[in-house]
Amino acid sequence: MENNLPIENSPSMSRRQLLNFLTGSVIAVTATGALYPAVKFFIPPSDVGEDGSILAKDVHGNLIPIAQILAEPAGTRALVAGLGGEPTYLTVTEDGTLHSWGILDNCTHLGCTFPWNSNEAQFQCPCHGSRYDAEGRVLRGPAPLPLKLAHVNIEGDYIRLSPWLDNDPRTGEKPWWV
Numbered sequence: 001m002e003n004n005l006p007i008e009n010s011p012s013m014s015r016r017q018l019l020n021f022l023t024g025s026v027i028a029v030t031a032t033g034a035l036y037p038a039v040k041f042f043i044p045p046s047d048v049g050e051d052g053s054i055l056a057k058d059v060h061g062n063l064i065p066i067a068q069i070l071a072e073p074a075g076t077r078a079l080v081a082g083l084g085g086e087p088t089y090l091t092v093t094e095d096g097t098l099h100s101w102g103i104l105d106n107c108t109h110l111g112c113t114f115p116w117n118s119n120e121a122q123f124q125c126p127c128h129g130s131r132y133d134a135e136g137r138v139l140r141g142p143a144p145l146p147l148k149l150a151h152v153n154i155e156g157d158y159i160r161l162s163p164w165l166d167n168d169p170r171t172g173e174k175p176w177w178v
């Protein structure tokens, strides 16, 4: 003969389950509250801002720590994935900081990407021979326009790139891309 009551019919077991559930919930809430600051410390800031800005990433989509870029020598042009996924050059300045603008690696002739030639201090497009100075001004066509810029700001351990909507500092005028 079966003497045991089914668990769901046992009032004492139900109370125990309820107590266990409540105790577990209190512990979970307390632990979450205590761990939140520590967890938040290790989570990078949101990579997409309301202003359309993004955090710079490498070719694999990983956030790039600012320390990684600043470990490079002055004058380095570091290529990162920028706004809209467009490759963007960041410049390490002589005083070991980041230049406040990034230069988009997108030729204004027909959109080729191009390398930085450190010997000649120029961006040189391999497609049709356009050349730009270190700040993205056209030195030689057929490129018709200076290179697009993006704002560069340091945010915690990372680099935030935002759309450049102000006057172009190279011309003092409204940028052609706005």
Ligand code: FES
Pocket (backbone or CB within 6 Å): 107, 108, 109, 110, 111, 112, 125, 126, 127, 128, 129, 130, 141, 142, 143
């Ligand atoms: S795309 Fe760069 S020169 Fe033509």
